[in-house]
Amino acid sequence: MRHGGDLISYGGCYGGSTRDFSSNINPLGYPERLGKAILGGMENLKTYPDIKYRRLKSAVSSYLGCKQEEVVVGNGAVEILHCFSMLFSRVIVCTPCFSEYIEQPLILGKEVVKLSLNQNFGISMEALGETIQEGDLLILGNPNNPTGRRLKKKLLLEIHSLIVERNAFLLLDEAFWEFCTAEDGYDSIELLRSSRNVCIIRAATKFFALPGIRLGYAFTHEDMALKYDSIALPWSVNAFAEIAGTVILSDDDYIARSRRYMEQQRNLLLGELRSIKKLIAYDTDCNFILLKLLKGNENELFDFLIQRGIMIRKASGFDGLDSSFVRIAVKSEEDNRYLVKCMGEYFRYGQSCLPCNL
Amino acid sequence: MRHGGDLISYGGCYGGSTRDFSSNINPLGYPERLGKAILGGMENLKTYPDIKYRRLKSAVSSYLGCKQEEVVVGNGAVEILHCFSMLFSRVIVCTPCFSEYIEQPLILGKEVVKLSLNQNFGISMEALGETIQEGDLLILGNPNNPTGRRLKKKLLLEIHSLIVERNAFLLLDEAFWEFCTAEDGYDSIELLRSSRNVCIIRAATKFFALPGIRLGYAFTHEDMALKYDSIALPWSVNAFAEIAGTVILSDDDYIARSRRYMEQQRNLLLGELRSIKKLIAYDTDCNFILLKLLKGNENELFDFLIQRGIMIRKASGFDGLDSSFVRIAVKSEEDNRYLVKCMGEYFRYGQSCLPCNL
Numbered sequence: 001m002r003h004g005g006d007l008i009s010y011g012g013c014y015g016g017s018t019r020d021f022s023s024n025i026n027p028l029g030y031p032e033r034l035g036k037a038i039l040g041g042m043e044n045l046k047t048y049p050d051i052k053y054r055r056l057k058s059a060v061s062s063y064l065g066c067k068q069e070e071v072v073v074g075n076g077a078v079e080i081l082h083c084f085s086m087l088f089s090r091v092i093v094c095t096p097c098f099s100e101y102i103e104q105p106l107i108l109g110k111e112v113v114k115l116s117l118n119q120n121f122g123i124s125m126e127a128l129g130e131t132i133q134e135g136d137l138l139i140l141g142n143p144n145n146p147t148g149r150r151l152k153k154k155l156l157l158e159i160h161s162l163i164v165e166r167n168a169f170l171l172l173d174e175a176f177w178e179f180c181t182a183e184d185g186y187d188s189i190e191l192l193r194s195s196r197n198v199c200i201i202r203a204a205t206k207f208f209a210l211p212g213i214r215l216g217y218a219f220t221h222e223d224m225a226l227k228y229d230s231i232a233l234p235w236s237v238n239a240f241a242e243i244a245g246t247v248i249l250s251d252d253d254y255i256a257r258s259r260r261y262m263e264q265q266r267n268l269l270l271g272e273l274r275s276i277k278k279l280i281a282y283d284t285d286c287n288f289i290l291l292k293l294l295k296g297n298e299n300e301l302f303d304f305l306i307q308r309g310i311m312i313r314k315a316s317g318f319d320g321l322d323s324s325f326v327r328i329a330v331k332s333e334e335d336n337r338y339l340v341k342c343m344g345e346y347f348r349y350g351q352s353c354l355p356c357n358l
Numbered sequence: 359m360r361h362g363g364d365l366i367s368y369g370g371c372y373g374g375s376t377r378d379f380s381s382n383i384n385p386l387g388y389p390e391r392l393g394k395a396i397l398g399g400m401e402n403l404k405t406y407p408d409i410k411y412r413r414l415k416s417a418v419s420s421y422l423g424c425k426q427e428e429v430v431v432g433n434g435a436v437e438i439l440h441c442f443s444m445l446f447s448r449v450i451v452c453t454p455c456f457s458e459y460i461e462q463p464l465i466l467g468k469e470v471v472k473l474s475l476n477q478n479f480g481i482s483m484e485a486l487g488e489t490i491q492e493g494d495l496l497i498l499g500n501p502n503n504p505t506g507r508r509l510k511k512k513l514l515l516e517i518h519s520l521i522v523e524r525n526a527f528l529l530l531d532e533a534f535w536e537f538c539t540a541e542d543g544y545d546s547i548e549l550l551r552s553s554r555n556v557c558i559i560r561a562a563t564k565f566f567a568l569p570g571i572r573l574g575y576a577f578t579h580e581d582m583a584l585k586y587d588s589i590a591l592p593w594s595v596n597a598f599a600e601i602a603g604t605v606i607l608s609d610d611d612y613i614a615r616s617r618r619y620m621e622q623q624r625n626l627l628l629g630e631l632r633s634i635k636k637l638i639a640y641d642t643d644c645n646f647i648l649l650k651l652l653k654g655n656e657n658e659l660f661d662f663l664i665q666r667g668i669m670i671r672k673a674s675g676f677d678g679l680d681s682s683f684v685r686i687a688v689k690s691e692e693d694n695r696y697l698v699k700c701m702g703e704y705f706r707y708g709q710s711c712l713p714c715n716l
Contacts, residue, residue, distance in 0.1 A: 003592060005406040023406060035400055042396065045570035046387055047378070048363040075433050075572075078591055086465065100592070107444065107589045108466070212403035212597025214433075231465045233436055234361055234458070238596050239570025 002099050004313040004327075005211065010306055018306075019335050022313040024145075024176065024288040026209040027332040028261060031254040034210075037247040044239040051234055056245045060217045063249035064189055064202065069222040072229065073245075075236040077175045077203040077216035078104070081139070083232050084171050084199060085110060088137035094123055096146055096318035098173065101139040116320055121147040121282070121290075125158060136168040142188065143176050146318050146327040148284030153186045163197050172200045175216075178207035178255065179262050179286040189219045196221045204241070206287070207258065208248045215241035262287050266330045272340040278347050287330045290315065297323040301346055308342045361457070362671040362685075363569065368664055376664075377693050379686040380671040382503075382534065382646040384567040385693070386619060389612040392568075395605040402597040409592055414603045418575045421607035422547055422560065427580040430587065431603075433594040435533045435561040435574035436462070439497070441590050442529050442557060443468060446495035452481055454504055454676035456531065459497040474678055479505040479640070479648075483516060494526040500546065501534050504676050504685040506642030511544045521555050530558045533574075536565035536613065537620050537644040547577045554579045562599070564645070565616065566606045573599040620645050624688045630698040636705050645688045648673065655681040659704055666700045 004022030050056070053073050061068040074080040082104045085091060091105040092113045105112050115127045121144070132138060138159070143150040151159070163170045172188060192198045199220035204210045215237060220228065237245075248254070270289065273281040280292040293301060298314040305312055315325035330336065362380030408414070411431050419426040432438040440462045443449060449463040450471045463470050473485045479502070490496060496517070501508040509517070521528045530546055550556045557578035562568045573595060578586070595603075606612070628647065631639040638650040651659060656672040663670055673683035688694065 003406075003409060006409050007405065008408050008410070008412060020405070025404065029404055034403075038400065039397070042393055045392075045568050046383065047365065048361075048381060048569040050366050051361060051364050052366070054366060075591065075594055075596075078593070082591060210403050211406040211593070214593065214596040233433065233440055235436070235569070235572065236433055238433075238572040238599065240598050241596065242570075 021328040022311045024329040030209040031248045031251045041243040059246040074216040076214045092138045095320040098145045134167045139171045141173045143286045150285040175203040176286040213241045269336045304346045380669045382687040385690040388567040389606045389609045399601040417604040432574040434572045450496045453678040456503045492525045497529045499531045501644045508643040533561040534644040571599045627694045662704045
């Protein structure tokens with residue numbers, strides 16, 4: 001299982017009733033104003049999307065606080081990963097991380113060097129220092145998936161200095177950025193605005209609850225943006241994603257509401273999970289939580305929960321994690337409570353306990 | 359100008375009034391039933407598209423008359439071109455052809471060998487025979503863009519035999535297939551169904567008038583389909599394109615109506631254009647026509663027409679064509695008549711003739 005969200009393979013269906021804790025989507029759903037915009041945009045299907053994405057890039061640049069020329073767009077964040085992988089011959093990643101940081105360069109025949117995060121899922125500056133060479137691409141999740149941890153501002157600046165010193169390039173995947181807590185709050189685009197060695201990916205998928213629409217965007221130096229546009233697929237962002245980008249990013253009320261809701265639910269859920277024995281719930285900066293099971297394994301827990309209409313993310317597929325790890329999203333209060341109840345049953349009574357509704 | 363359809367760069371706007379003869383889209387617009395399906399599909403945005411595209415592939419396989427396991431899908435035909443370019447180290451094309459047959463492999467660092475079509479835009483079997491080696495990918499448009507010509511059945515079979523004999527691979531881009539005239543009518547999927555050395559691309563973009571939705575699909579051997587799925591971007595087909603695929607391909611009435619309309623308009627337009635002196639209008643099998651100007655050049659004609667609200671495709675950007683060529687789409691009867699009227703003025707009075715509405 002390379003990715004979460006595959007409800008169809010597990011008895012769910014479109015709009016089915018399985019509660020999907022395996023993909024990390026804002027439980028509030030997408031901004032309401034999008035519906036009307038899509039309806040109004042049916043006409044746009046008849047023409048190609050703007051091959052230069054002028055309106056979209058203008059909306060993204062306002063949102064990110066950068067120049068339009070510093071924006072690149074893609075068919076989800078993953079296409080931006082793919083294109084940057086094309087531009088470099090060696091890629092460095094720190095595992096565990098999102099599988100596509102490894103898959104995309106490998107598919108393109110590039111060399112991938114995997115450094116391990118330490119026991120607390122922290123990055124070793126020493127290992128980076130020993131590894132990074134001129135022309136390398138370092139890909140880091142910020143916050144990182146599946147660990148949920150964001151780089152401290154000081155560490156990010158140290159890593160960036162190393163990258164500049166070595167004449168390498170840093171690709172920060174910040175697809176979960178908007179979910180981050182204010183503590184140690186910084187905006188990496190603000191921080192690294194003048195750098196020629198950085199690209200910072202953001203996306204509509206997670207925070208704006210639009211995994212189906214396929215909209216990714218990123219900040220980078222305008223010279224790199226030109227290079228990117230020369231290799232990206234033409235029209236890779238569809239007409240509806242183009243419309244969405246011009247509508248959702250200015251919905252300040254939705255953004256504020258979502259951040260408040262997530263912070264509240266994350267704290268509630270973390271508290272409840274930590275009251276369960278035989279389970280470690282790691283600290284997280286965003287909308288998902290990595291769990292270590294001190295009893296059973298991912299398969300047993302997955303099967304137990306899927307029978308109760310809950311899908312979680314097995315985590316042994318992540319390089320560097322074994323079958324004692326699972327990842328769960330923070331969802332609505334009702335869903336979270338139900339998850340905690342079922343998890344409690346698993347750890348109290350074990351997998352032989354039958355679901356009440358069977 | 360690598361592609362047509364860039365209305366925004368030329369004073370047009372979303373839904374603006376410029377008549378776009380530069381992109382080859384069905385003038386009847388997309389099937390009506392799509393509107394309702396999109397509305398009903400707003401819920402689908404909240405979840406990832408099916409990572410295996412089961413429902414979509416099932417609909418495509420019914421339409422193409424092949425097995426579901428023989429279908430691959432992509433973010434428009436161009437993503438399928440991109441993925442196949444990844445799988446081969448040397449690519450052979452016959453110019454003039456769609457620019458992405460050359461661009462995609464080059465972007466990926468592959469070698470591209472360009473063979474020239476002969477004066478009548480025909481393929482030389484001799485040149486192919488001298489060139490194709492084991493492991494090569496031959497990409498052919500069928501019908502070919504910008505020439506509009508389809509391979510004769512006999513020639514296609516000869517080319518395929520050569521491909522098999524050399525242990526190479528044939529990628530047929532049939533994005534315009536549905537527009538083809540019945541004369542020498544054959545279905546290449548039916549013809550090459552049992553081959554392990556072929557992929558045949560089709561797409562929703564042109565015939566179903568959906569350039570904005572980004573849906574491409576293709577037939578290939580199921581072993582190749584597995585290989586393709588292992589390298590294609592995850593979720594590269596968005597949720598609306600997924601819905602569209604399950605709705606439009608079974609609209610037999612729309613398909614029949616569009617084919618009739620196109621055949622009629624193409625014949626009318628060809629006849630009218632051929633009555634203009636100093637202009638060669640080449641035979642075409644589909645919904646666009648390549649023109650050779652015997653007076654002036656593409657820039658003069660483009661500027662003349664854009665002042666009259668018409669955008670055509672300059673063709674010197676195609677390898678092997680010079681500035682005496684332009685390409686035009688076949689559009690609605692009214693648009694076609696207006697084009698012919700304006701073209702007539704250009705050739706009669708020259709570029710100094712001012713548009714009536716200035």
